[in-house]
Amino acid sequence: MTEPLHRTLAAKLRERIRGGDLPIGASLPSEAELCREFDASRGPVRQALATLREEGLIGGGQGKRPVVLDAVPAQPFESFLSFTLRAEITGYAPGQRLQEIALRRPEPPVAAALQLEPDQLAVQLLRLRLLDGKPAMLERMTYVESVGRPLLDADLDAGSIYAYLIDRGVDLHAARHTFDAIAADATDSRLLGVPVGSPLLRERRLTTDSTGTPIEWSDDRYRPDIATVTMTNTRSSKAARAAVA
Amino acid sequence: MTEPLHRTLAAKLRERIRGGDLPIGASLPSEAELCREFDASRGPVRQALATLREEGLIGGGQGKRPVVLDAVPAQPFESFLSFTLRAEITGYAPGQRLQEIALRRPEPPVAAALQLEPDQLAVQLLRLRLLDGKPAMLERMTYVESVGRPLLDADLDAGSIYAYLIDRGVDLHAARHTFDAIAADATDSRLLGVPVGSPLLRERRLTTDSTGTPIEWSDDRYRPDIATVTMTNTRSSKAARAAVA
DNA sequence: GAGTGGTCTAGACCACGCG
């Protein structure tokens, strides 16, 4: 165990919160009490508390004890990307049905977003995402060929594409998300089971690697009565957590 | 000057970076050097460096000096909240037309979100937001009475409510945003200038102070052809930036 | 006034990066 003390303390406190030992709204022990309990000085104790504050788990202020605000810590980047992860955080059972996967020349706006030449190929997927077995979101994803090729041989009904890509060492670094609303088209209507023209939440996403090179473009449409997109941000930390449902 | 030392140090370093004294890619002085220069101990110096790291200004690691990464600090929280700020970042001219402000008992779901008793009063606003003079978003905001009272006397067509509240010392700490899509109702239709039933992007937001006490509830509806909500997140830093348009 | 977190000091040892 060469784990730093402040990490150990943070982990122990996190466990008490997640385990319900310290319910939402409860006060944590004071810094002095934690020092005595763990036989540590104030430095590490304060560092551990700062970590939990960053994660949005606790709040508080001068003269007041820290208070439990939330039971689930934020995991900013991955949770922003992965429908699977976001669903699991929220307690829903995620599922998926691949409708189509193809290697083709993408439409001009998509090609432009991915900075592809007009004749370059990309891997496109149409996939229906489920929450507790009900159609919740329809995603139209486009990957640059070098990244997307292996997906042609993968079992895409099995789980998260992001987990698969990260496992293979793909350098996912930044993402830009744009939200708006759009009326359901015929494909949306058929697969999501809503009338044509009904309002859907659309998230368009461009994911890039750490050099800024585009990797993935996606157009995701959510059925608003089944799934919403939620995110939390706090002033001090810059952590943001995203979830569905 | 009752400003804490670590804040002062952070401000001085931030100034050197913004002023080009420390260009992007340059190394900062070592912690020991900063201690000598400012005649401080390591604690405050490290706290100041941690602040800049949080803002995405500097990076670095064990054994290496801190390196300047960027010259402009991210201000994630405010930019997440303020339509005005988000518009300015994107280069649009924000505007607003207050339609109504009232002190009343909010509808039960809103009262529940704000943890109010059924007979407690709250301040409710209906305000149309403009981008370059065109109707872009309609917000229905509800503030707990203690926070919202001063708004009854403020000039709400002048600028950002958040700037006003923060100036008055209101402790805005965390916000939870939920996005979905909804069909325009009669009020939306009239003020936003879209047909009844057309799809709108809806953002519902609950803002709390650092003890977790709810302060504000808002239901914001965006006209998708005029305004969208965009956010960027990166893997390494937890900074996220939001914008409209 | 007692208890709490916010801040600061002075000194120490360790792990990592680099020459």
Place this chain on the structure above:
DNA sequence: GCGTGGTCTAGACCACTCT
């Protein structure tokens, strides 16, 4: 091996909250 940041201790004073 030396300088760096990462971690930890022990003690101190102040500002704030609560009662």
